[in-house]
Amino acid sequence: MKKPLNVWGLSALLLPALLLALPAFADDAAAPAAAAAAAAAAAPPKLDSGDTAWMLSSTALVLLMTIPGLALFYAGMVRKKNVLATMMQSFAITCIVTIVWTVAGYSIAFTTGNAYFGDFSRILLNNIGGFIAKGNDTQAFVLASGIKDVADMSTTIPETVYMMFQMTFAIITPALICGAFADRMKFSALCIFITLWSLLVYSPIAHWVWAPSGWANQLGVLDFAGGTVVHINAGIAGLVCALVLGKRVGYGSDNMAPYNLAYAVIGASLLWVGWFGFNAGSATAANGRAGMAMTVTQIATAAAALGWMFAEWITKGKPSVLGAISGAVAGLVAITPASGFVLPGGSIVIGVAAGVICFWSATSLKHMLGYDDSLDAFGVHCIGGIVGALLTGVFSYGPLSATDASPDGSPGGLDQLKLQAIGVCSTLVYSAVMTFILLMVTKALVGLRVDAEEEREGLDIVLHGEQVL
Amino acid sequence: MKKPLNVWGLSALLLPALLLALPAFADDAAAPAAAAAAAAAAAPPKLDSGDTAWMLSSTALVLLMTIPGLALFYAGMVRKKNVLATMMQSFAITCIVTIVWTVAGYSIAFTTGNAYFGDFSRILLNNIGGFIAKGNDTQAFVLASGIKDVADMSTTIPETVYMMFQMTFAIITPALICGAFADRMKFSALCIFITLWSLLVYSPIAHWVWAPSGWANQLGVLDFAGGTVVHINAGIAGLVCALVLGKRVGYGSDNMAPYNLAYAVIGASLLWVGWFGFNAGSATAANGRAGMAMTVTQIATAAAALGWMFAEWITKGKPSVLGAISGAVAGLVAITPASGFVLPGGSIVIGVAAGVICFWSATSLKHMLGYDDSLDAFGVHCIGGIVGALLTGVFSYGPLSATDASPDGSPGGLDQLKLQAIGVCSTLVYSAVMTFILLMVTKALVGLRVDAEEEREGLDIVLHGEQVL
Amino acid sequence: MKKPLNVWGLSALLLPALLLALPAFADDAAAPAAAAAAAAAAAPPKLDSGDTAWMLSSTALVLLMTIPGLALFYAGMVRKKNVLATMMQSFAITCIVTIVWTVAGYSIAFTTGNAYFGDFSRILLNNIGGFIAKGNDTQAFVLASGIKDVADMSTTIPETVYMMFQMTFAIITPALICGAFADRMKFSALCIFITLWSLLVYSPIAHWVWAPSGWANQLGVLDFAGGTVVHINAGIAGLVCALVLGKRVGYGSDNMAPYNLAYAVIGASLLWVGWFGFNAGSATAANGRAGMAMTVTQIATAAAALGWMFAEWITKGKPSVLGAISGAVAGLVAITPASGFVLPGGSIVIGVAAGVICFWSATSLKHMLGYDDSLDAFGVHCIGGIVGALLTGVFSYGPLSATDASPDGSPGGLDQLKLQAIGVCSTLVYSAVMTFILLMVTKALVGLRVDAEEEREGLDIVLHGEQVL
Amino acid sequence: MKLIMAIIKPFKLDDVREALTPLGVQGLTVSEVKGFGRQKGQTEIYRGAEYHVSFLPKIKIEVVVPDDLTDQVIEAITKAAHTGKIGDGKIFVMDIERAQRIRTGELDSEAL
Amino acid sequence: MKLIMAIIKPFKLDDVREALTPLGVQGLTVSEVKGFGRQKGQTEIYRGAEYHVSFLPKIKIEVVVPDDLTDQVIEAITKAAHTGKIGDGKIFVMDIERAQRIRTGELDSEAL
Amino acid sequence: MKLIMAIIKPFKLDDVREALTPLGVQGLTVSEVKGFGRQKGQTEIYRGAEYHVSFLPKIKIEVVVPDDLTDQVIEAITKAAHTGKIGDGKIFVMDIERAQRIRTGELDSEAL
Ligand SMILES: Nc1ncnc2c1ncn2[C@@H]1O[C@H](COP(=O)(O)OP(=O)(O)O)[C@@H](O)[C@H]1O
Ligand SMILES: Nc1ncnc2c1ncn2[C@@H]1O[C@H](COP(=O)(O)OP(=O)(O)O)[C@@H](O)[C@H]1O
């Protein structure tokens, strides 16, 4: 029988976040007002029902990626005794991050603040319904820069829809990390770690890259749908988790064959379908860019799946189902940062590269380096994300990102490649360091890992008192 | 070997409906004409492709809730021998209600009629394509009040889309009841009971609450997406079924542990995702109200899941997966009536309340009172629905429901709370009484329950001649 | 251990396609230019965000049909040892056809060319982003006829979206064939055969029926969403495969009961939900025709499921779950060609007819004729498709297909019925002959069938080195 | 010692276990098996094709007991597993030469 | 009576059952087991890691027969389960001291 | 020959198999079973209702060996399956009268 939950541990969670954020808060308290004033001067941006319709659908699609998509993808790859615990990780993270994002995460990510951290003007979603009258918003959401010389970003959808769409990204990112520490992390530790990580790693990096005031955004780093923010970030955090927690009991000797690859295939399929919302939804509109994003997503994914499949067929003699679906996920990851910037030709190259390189990282690199990243969160998401982020700098097609203010858009080339490398490296470093610190904090509070006998018995019965089948 | 189907039993079904409805029909035959006249006077309401797009997507999402969402949620919780029969219940109800709704259900619910019952102007969807010319409707659907002093409700979508969206609600409601009598009802009885129930319980209550001429609607009872119409209604019907059919053989002694909670997690996840269509779709437009409905749905669901999870963790020592997903469903239920009326703050309170109260009702109340509501249709849907319906009266935010005619909307307060209580009570009473009567009718026709030995052998093989795995 | 992949085999694939297509290419190289000129003359067609939103969602829905929908539907019906291989077929076909469609399939199907075959102006999606400026297409896609006296077809969406939507149709069609040769085809043979079939059978037939320059389209054959192009085509190809490959080892003596009908129910449910994108999406707009298409799809599906269910209940004594879901799929198939042309009344007739006739074909006809169509690709898709294609000619309602140019639309009647029969027959003949030839080519290259012992051991372990559970 | 192997109807397992505890039986091992016998199997229907499933789900209980308990155990099982309907199952008795508890190395009746 | 326990290849089950019926065998019990033996297992591949699966799926048949049927039953099983390939399986014979039918209480050869 | 039947903890299976190979054991048969014994089961919780699961997953190994190997095999299993915690399992030994290899018809110790 588990001892009842250590309640004060959880309530202590929000403190560090508040402390860390206070300076930002002080600096920028006046920003929202300024933004409002600026908005008032220009004609208020109009809502578009078609764009809103697509963003509502996209939000549903991205949520589908985590529950049940990722839950099944991961649960299908663990052993029988950990199936429910693995699904629970995705499900509980969905719930926890929803609350964290509502309370402070959204505000940290998407308000003006400074170049590193948003402000607290949307804490608890404060005033997010401010434009509502007669059942509709009177104007569309503007992602305010709040900074002189930096343009605001206008949308054609209500802020609630924008916030919800972004919430689904905030949900899936920490859920991806679970692949690295599957089969051995305590559930209480997971709750605490993910809360902290969401606030102090995910939200700030999202701010850097996607807020008009974020330093990476201003610098010109391209990341359409989250190659750095989501995948490199989650992947490197996974590697740190795998290293800090250590290998699974029996790693290398026991048969750790997947319990039910049929679940993994369903999961990968739902990830693929949901990713249309992820990438094409990142256009925040139902327009040609969304159409092109969907197109290149499909092509890169298929190319990567075939890349992995043929690489395995040639080197191992058989094309495995797990290989094909892993390749597809690698392709989805790699095209993510590029999806609003590249054309079909570039997407094939990105896909094949991702499929083959991730095949190598998940099957050879992992064994060479000897870490136990149970389900290849690092090998697929971090490596795939890096491939995609860098190749975005090569294949980016100007007209897709062109605007009135920047009529050339951001075409690929050496300059852009350098910017991409900066984005990749800073994400790697910040995420790795912070993940390590937060794991230490969590360890101090409740410990990270179940003990060896519990691990052998399986997390389902030990942590949750339930069993599958 | 089962004896071949008693065909005349089924054909006898429509009679009571016709009899009951005749007065309504006589009274209001002239109404549609009047409505048409009124519509002609004003400018014809324009179609909006964005709103239509969202409603088409929402319809798909709500269908996804029943098949495979609810089918999996329920099938994962029964024993192995009843898995297919449980899925069959959701699937067959989807088919049956589609036909019932087409033949008469829609007409009873959404035409003018009187305050209690629609009329028969849309029987067999008569003339639903009346505005079609050159492949599109020439004007949008108006939910006619047909009554002096009661305003029509205008939409921006074709009537077919409105009818289809509502059909998916008509489908899921009786499917929810199955949770209460799982593992023991005859399939022939289910077919008959559900047909009658859909016509004589669901459609009328939908008319009361959502038709402009419905008494509850006119009174000002708020139910955005079906707290009373769907959840309280299905939940109390479930309780009556559980009481009338009696406990499962072996209840309290046999191990009735769920067959495969992984299915239940997939099912709950699809319910969650699909519920975006349910709640945000109930705005019948892709606008700010839909965005806010999606937002509060997400927050309340997460809060309720965490509420149930922590309540269980604290009182039982372990947070179970079944607990987390049950809490999520409780939150989805509770936010349903409130979703177009409340802001994020209110949604957190509704969520936590639903999670904790439904935890208590499904784990303690049920054992105290001793009924066998197999999968907690009453404990989650009725109790959760009541929590939500009442709290809607507390947290309702005026501008979300304001219109030109009613510039204050329906703000929460004691008055509104009283109205909500009226809505709750009349649904409880009408649904309970009618469910009891219809069960008696069904019992007289074909009997309600399989015999004890068949029940022990399992419904899959006995009723359907098939087995899982 | 399998011998490593025969790589040259695959690279030989594109050759026949190129050869076959050369004449078409020569004839019509000038056509795209002409189309562009025509488009320039008229006002450029405007994009509509609502229509685009619905088509983006529809594309996601149709992809969901194949992965995981069809993958689960088929995998649930095979024996345990072939579950993963069956899922792999759907998944790999998704990847392969994506690339084939990108490289040449789309160009063959949807460019002008001649009456039988498109041209090569969109090879490798050449210039598909040509209208993109500032992140959006400057004008909507026009399906150019390039032929005097034949009108262009205008859409309100970007070409990328149109291409993607059509791609999902190109994916599911060959995946449907797999039902016929499940449990015994080599994976390498499948890769080669499907590549050829997609290019040389699917794309041309799609061109005949849906390109403005296609002969069947010009003749007036009606096929709203693919009764001939998708279902009759895949179904007859399946029959040819079943005949050429021969029966499964143990057919008629071994117990070939489905491994897990729960998977099949999930699959059928996702097919149903996804089919809303298939049929209502075929309106290429979020309008009244889409709404009516969704309506008749729902009604026909329910009617067919009940038709099959009651037919089985009456004749065999029990209504099986597999029967109900098979009936639903039969209904979905049959309403497909009719979905944009008929009203609810017609859809009920089409549904009931499909349910009862396909019940007969899958349970009696198959045994009478003695072929082993493992999962009834022919019995459900070809027969259901023929029922639907012919009845479209009976129930077609003029105003749904009316345009300015053709104010009567295409009402049902004897004339239309004859045209439908022509469409059906030419699809049957072309597809059957070509499928036979391509199977022979594939056989010559790598052989078609695993050997008897491998078949007995199961494709999962033999072909992919993996096992389920 | 004797190994008593009983094939019973699945839903009788809990009854049998409860009937044995008072006799001092402290352990037993259970497997899911499929039985073929006089009880006619079920007919399953797939797309209209009827399969006769000749094997029915049964539970096999294996319990090793000291010689002197044999009769009582057989009687208890017979009683608890009895429904009187065809397919109730069988009890078979075999001789066990040796028993050993892995944890302690205890032997024979000590080990049960 | 003898308990004949045969480990066979799964797809041979129906053949064996059909071979026994003519001999008058009216019941038997079947379990799914995993076998380790001379037959080398399969190689499964997961993300490039190859696992050698040493255990192969087999079917265990347990059938209790009167002493005089033993030889015929063994012969019938051997014939029906034979493919000549490695992994065909084994037949083991044990003595049964007592048998009882739960439904009727019939004993020994009456009970089979 | 003897049939050695061992009930062990599931995660010990590979250890036991590896311990037997050096002794010359060339085949064995494994089943998944559920055990009831001194080791108290687990508590599972469903919607707040606690079920006591009295049956725990165990592995049953059946291996037939020539008489003279019996002691060594028992010892090897005992050692490999030992954790010292309650629930480690039991070993039972029965006499086998006859063994036959289906593939070749070889008999008795030839057949193992
Ligand atoms: N000779 C036998 N050897 C092994 N198991 C048997 C034998 N006869 C019957 N059984 C087992 O006992 C079960 C019940 O036997 P059955 O003949 O159906 O009914 P009853 O026990 O009422 O005579 C069978 O399903 C089978 O598992
Ligand atoms: N000594 C043994 N004790 C118990 N089971 C055995 C023994 N030897 C073999 N088996 C079983 O018989 C099966 C077949 O044996 P194997 O050595 O692979 O081939 P063959 O039967 O052709 O000699 C094994 O998978 C195992 O289940």
Ligand SMILES: Nc1ncnc2c1ncn2[C@@H]1O[C@H](COP(=O)(O)OP(=O)(O)O)[C@@H](O)[C@H]1O
């Ligand atoms: N008398 C018995 N007959 C058959 N199996 C038994 C017997 N006693 C114990 N077992 C099996 O051995 C397993 C372990 O026994 P248990 O009493 O829990 O612990 P220990 O082996 O440490 O004494 C049980 O789960 C059961 O499967």
